[in-house]
Amino acid sequence: MGKYFFLLVSIFLANIISAQKAEIIYLTQEQAEALFLKQNLQLLAEKMNIEAADAAIVQAKLWENPTFSIGEVNLWSTHTQREQGQIPALFGNFAKNTEFTIELTQLVQTARKRGKLINREKISKEIAIQEFEETLRGLKLEVRESLQELIYLQSYQHILNRQHEALQKLIIAYKNQVAQGNIAKKELIRLQSSQLEMNGEIYEVKSNYNEQQKILKSLLHIPPGSIIEIKETTEKIKNPDDILLSNILEQAQNNRPDLQRANLQIKYFDKNLKYEKAQKVPDLTFALNYDRVSGPWKDFIGLGISFDLPFFNRNQGNIKIAQINKEQSQYWATQQLNLAQQEITEAYNNYHMTYFLFKEMQDENISEDLDYMLDAYMRNLMNRNITMLEFIDFMEAYKNNKQTLLSTRRNLFTQFEELQYTVGKEIK
Incomplete structure (x- = not known):
């Protein structure tokens, strides 16, 4: 009974593990970028600011609503009032012996305030874009x-896994030799120590890989249970000698x-200054009045106009603030341009240096030589042609050189992207 219960539990756990197996999503870099443009939530949210700016323009174009008011309504009439003079109903029995006034007012903005506000909000939309x-x-x-970081970690994991497999094969072989008394146990322990160190590095690289997976899946809005596998591009990187620094400095002014x-x-602050200056001109309020009986004439209709007298408040403070903001924005624009030029020059120099370092590594073709030598060193160790120390030294050198090649390649592509970022456009 216990045997069958254990079997059922094992099958149940196996099914759970199978069901929870992560889906691997294979993407090229171009596919990943297309997915980012389509699904990134921050990008979609930021795009809504443009729609909000459009709504602000629509709001600026609207006229002020007219104001309707009714007043001087008597809720009842006394006997004396009715004896002095009956007030006829308007229709039927409605408003009999009832006095009231009606007023309709409309604010009209002067000095083209509305047009100036619209122009300011249009600049706001361009800023939102x-x-x-x-x-x-x-x-x-x-x-x-x-x-690029994920590609680097994928490749580096493959290198570590290959070394781990090689060490595992040697350890199995050495265990047999130790059991037969052909090899001292200390040599086996040295191999096992190297494998232990490698396990620690594999763990660390895997942790970095998981963190990079989290970052990329968040950017692409991909379910957390999936795993992204990036296919390396074969696209050739651009020679920095074909990029003129003076050209990209000029391009940045129009593209960043x-x-x-x-x-x-x-x-924007120039438009705002014009708008604030217009605010010192008083607006006009036109009124249309109807007075039923309280004036000298029955059913009196009159026109009126009102406006502020700019004796004290001529919007002096807001005009001064707008002038300061405009001057301040000019300083910030000059500072931003200077900073951008410094960033471009630094990014170009870094890319130039890394490009020729990577090209030199490619010309040496050291990567294939290292792979060939790894197999050769394993055979020579098994045949006792080299010492354990020589083999361990080579394994360390193999790993370090491979890592240097991968990190230089990653830095090259990353620095090219940083150069494009500083210029503000794709460099063709």
Whole structure:
């Protein structure tokens, strides 16, 4: 009975594990970017600011509502009032012996305030568009850097796993030799120690891999239970000698969203200054009045106009604030341009340096040589042609060199993306 119960439990647990097995999503870098543009929640939320700016323009175009008021209504009439003069009903028995006044007013803005406000809100929309482009620019860099980091970790895991498998084969063989008394046990222990160190590094790399999975899945809005596998691109990276620094410095002024936004801020505060200056001109309020009987004439209809007298408040404070904001925005725009040029120059120099370092590594073709030597060192160790110390030293050198190649490749692609980010456009 116990045997069957154990069997049922094992089958049940196996089914659970099978059901919980993560779905692997294979993506190229282009597919990952397309998914990001379609599904990134932060990007979708930021895009709604443009719709809000459109709504603000619509609101600015609206006229002020007219105001309707009714007053001087008597809720009852006394006997004396009725003896002095009956007030006839308007229709039927409605409003008999009832006095009231009606007034309809309409505010009319002067000095083209409405048009100036519309112009200001249009600049606000352009700023919202550039803020969206800035968010897109930043998130796109984050996605591309995350993709390169994931590719690096995938490849580095393969290298560590290959070394781990090689060590495992040697350990099995050495255990047999130790059992037969052909090899000292200390050599087996040295191999096992190396494997233990490698297990610790595999664990650390796997933890970094899991963290990168979390970041990328969040950016692409992919279910947490899935695993993303990125296919490496075969696209050739651009030679920095084909990129003129003077050209990309000029291109950045027309393409970087933060620079565009800084220039738009100047325009915005200029429009705002004009609007605030217009505010010192009083608006007009036109009125149409109807008085039923309380005036000298029955059913009196009159017109009226009212406006503020700008003796004390001529909007001086808000005009001064608008002038300061405009001057301040000009300083910020100049500072932003200077900072952008410094960023571009630094990114270009870093990319230039890494490109030729990676090209030199490729020309040496050291990666294939290392793979061939790994197999050769394993055979020589088994045949006692090399010492254990020589083999362990080579394994460390193999891992370090492979890691250097992978990290240099990752840095090259990442720095190219950072260069494109600083320019604000794709470098063709």
